[in-house]
Amino acid sequence: MDHEASAVPVPPWRTPRKTTEARRPLSQDLVVEAGLRVLDADGFEALSMRRVAQELGTGPASLYAHVTGKDELLELIYDRVIGEIELPEPDPDRWLEQLRQVAVDTFTVLAAHSDIAKVSLANIPTGPNSLRMAEGALAIMIKGGVPPQIASWMVDRLGLYVAADAYEGSLHLARQRTSGQDIGDYMDGIFGQLAVFYRSLPADRFPMIVGHVDELMSGGGVERFEFGLDLLLSGLARFARPIPEV
Amino acid sequence: MDHEASAVPVPPWRTPRKTTEARRPLSQDLVVEAGLRVLDADGFEALSMRRVAQELGTGPASLYAHVTGKDELLELIYDRVIGEIELPEPDPDRWLEQLRQVAVDTFTVLAAHSDIAKVSLANIPTGPNSLRMAEGALAIMIKGGVPPQIASWMVDRLGLYVAADAYEGSLHLARQRTSGQDIGDYMDGIFGQLAVFYRSLPADRFPMIVGHVDELMSGGGVERFEFGLDLLLSGLARFARPIPEV
DNA sequence: TTTTAAAGGCGAACGCCGTTCGTGTCAAGT
DNA sequence: ACTTGACACGAACGGCGTTCGCCTTTAAAA
Secondary structure, eight states: OOGGGGOOOOOTTSOOSOSSSSOOOOOHHHHHHHHHHHHHHHOGGGOOHHHHHHHTTSOGGGGGGTOSSHHHHHHHHHHHHHTTOOOOOOOGGGHHHHHHHHHHHHHHHHHHTTTTHHHHHHSOOOSHHHHHHHHHHHHHHHHTTOOHHHHHHHHHHHHHHHHHHHHHHHHHHHHHHHHTOOHHHHHHHHHHHHHHHHHTSOTTTOHHHHHTHHHHHOSOHHHHHHHHHHHHHHHHHTTOOOOOOO | OOGGGGOOOOOTTSOOSSSSSSOOOOOHHHHHHHHHHHHHHHOGGGOOHHHHHHHTTSOGGGGGGTOSSHHHHHHHHHHHHHTTOOOOOOOGGGHHHHHHHHHHHHHHHHHHTTTTHHHHHHSOOOSHHHHHHHHHHHHHHHHTTOOHHHHHHHHHHHHHHHHHHHHHHHHHHHHHHHHTOOHHHHHHHHHHHHHHHHHTSOTTTOHHHHHTHHHHHOSOHHHHHHHHHHHHHHHHHTTOOOOOOO
């Protein structure tokens, strides 16, 4: 036995068949993970089937055995990201606070993973983790005394608001990435230019804009997100009724 | 005169130099108009430089003399669409009602022009008509007694909400267009499937969803839009202060 | 009227993209 | 040991935005 030890070297014109190490088996999880890696590293616009395949050391065609297409891949990545959000056990006394926390957490997680928020704007998310989120938010509200009809619509509206804001923020990130600048320099540049532009407008046609440049430019992304979120939530609170006897 | 009437036919090997009718001069306006035509007819995903050029009977390279690229074309189309919205003369007594009307009108106009709302999510609109909108909304609020800082952020938040909802709606339109179905059939199909899907979920893990399918599915796009809008506006109203002596 | 220079139309090509086809190869079941 | 079915993957298709370079047209200059 052990012919291998004294084996004659393979002739060089015999192209080595096992290029890396046998055949690495792919799987949907591996594809999704690679996609998420590309997304976090290089952003949404860089997430192409070719790039994901490259990340896995293969060609684009290989992915289609595990994923029906790019759309499905995006939905899978999205659901995976949503899975990172923790849901509290509903407490009727703190329902508003809990709902707010879930919204903020969702915003944070979506913003952390580049532009994936776009996916939830483009689809009605039906992955297991998205359903978990919807169920959790519904439970917090309904157990807090919000009428089911209101709570149902609120899930929709909150999801839209959170995703839209995260998406908008990610687009700035993408531009900054393209520009190659430091994130701070980029932001200063954009806001500086915009402030100068506003101030340069004809004051007779745009008196409000010219007169309130400082207010228009003030506040960062998170501050503005929470401002809008609190508008929505304070509006919602008026609908809440005391819990009926259980 | 009138040699034309009895003119000898041009020899066919003499390739006709004026193919259509001399050279039609292009212009930025013509390009933008053609782009809007494509958008309304075939949707966002069909709006390519090639397609717009085809609409003008030329090649894609010709457009770049009038537009720096696709991004600028989209912004120009967007601003043109925004120009369709009418702004009221601010009336301090009816500021909330006026603001609401502007938001609804904007939503309607954006939704009418397919997916153009996407552009305002991707950019901070700075076209003349977009500025006019911002100025108008600011004026309504500030003259209505809303503190300038709140009004400034509200312009941002309202724009985000309106654009996001219009964008989401347009994505359904795009799918319906792709599927080739009638709009009614498509909607019934989607909502029917979704309702069936929700009802098929395990009731122990998703009791709220399974128990409130009817509420989750109820209401059309406009109804939901106005629900969210009124949440935002009722939250805003709490900030309004009586106008100081003028 | 002729010349000339600037402006702009446009065919062709580059390098991306998502997706499909056909072939090759491995590993598990017989 | 052989068969077979799943799947990896190179190559190619048709689309995209954009650029290059040539050529026509036009309007001002001579």
